Amino acid sequence: MKLTYCIDPASIESWLSLAPTRQLIETTIAEKPLEFEVVPMTRSLGNVAADSERPNDPLAEYKARRAAARKQFADAELRRNCESLGLSLEAGARKVDGTPGALCLLSQAADRDSGDVMAPFLIAARWYELVFREGQAPDIAAAELMNPTATLSDLTAAMDNLLEQGLFSAPAYILHLDDEEPERFHGRQHLPLLRWLIDGRHGNPPV
């Protein structure tokens, strides 16, 4: 059984997934073998609605109003997420370059034989605290965490690999149960179903 867990070092949505995912993995490996990896994702699909923009579009006004409605919801969700993390809105809304954090995670993954198996979670948690709560510059935060050995080429290759596996946003999971095809899950809202699958499908599933 293998779980691939993808996080975006630039996103507090990924930060919110960290603790419950760590708990899922820790409680699982206490009972059964589980191979897992924590992989950074610094790309996303972006705004796919933009692909439908056309010149002289008769739906231009509708699309603009829909985009405004989406933003209204996104702002409310940001507020809720910041409250959960005890962050100011300003801190949570920070635009961060996640690349240094991603390189730290890739470097740690390449050095898996040393240290705590939960090291990627510790690194990620500390990264988010430094960058979002303490407002540190990403490269300085990364330098405090470790001396990353991974390169930008490594990161590009890792991102290409994730896209080939059908992952395009974070947090995301690939669960590969024994004798089954791998399944992709985008978003931490799937954690209850991941737990149910990993635990052996007992009882009614969470939907």
Added chain:
Amino acid sequence: MDLKVYIDFKSPYAFIAKNATFQLEREYNLKLDWYPLTLNIGSYLGTAKKDDSGKVTESTRSPRQWLAVKYAYMDARRYAKLQGLTLRGTQKIWDSSLSAIGLLWAKQYPDGIRHYIDMTYERFWRRELDIENTDVIVALLQESGIQTEGFLEYLHGEGQNLHDTLQEEVLDLGYFGVPTYVIDGEAYFGREHLPRVRWHLEGCNGPCPDVANNTVLA
């Protein structure tokens, strides 16, 4: 406490949310207040048509949009399967406004609206319901125990006007997708927010919970 639920029968995500949503009625002894939010899917996900073999015959979708749509259907299908529901991919973008006006009509009949919603969803997603056919909608209303005298007049008059006005209003209110749950002045898009809806229904005690698809159907 008032809980408004906005749906569109042609949305796979609204479909797989219906049972968890109805369970709130039982758990909290309340009546849900249903509204249609008729999506213009082509405006943000492009359009496509498939033939009976599943081959795409027309498409305005970009590769990114296809990636998003394919994932969405895969995800919705797995949750549908877990509930014993059949979700067959649609072969075109449907006009669901007729079934939406049927929903507005059905709101007058609390004893029949559940059947109307269940059957519209389940048959549509089995590809057994033409939601663009007036006779089909009328028959479904009648099967649901909902009287249809005056419905045709409503469909082409007051109902159409109400539907169209609603679609204008929802955007200004900040509602853009389905299912959307509105409670205590907060709007939540997606069934992953049902823990928060329950938190509201229970009096907002303690911290607001995180998102989760965690409803276990009774």
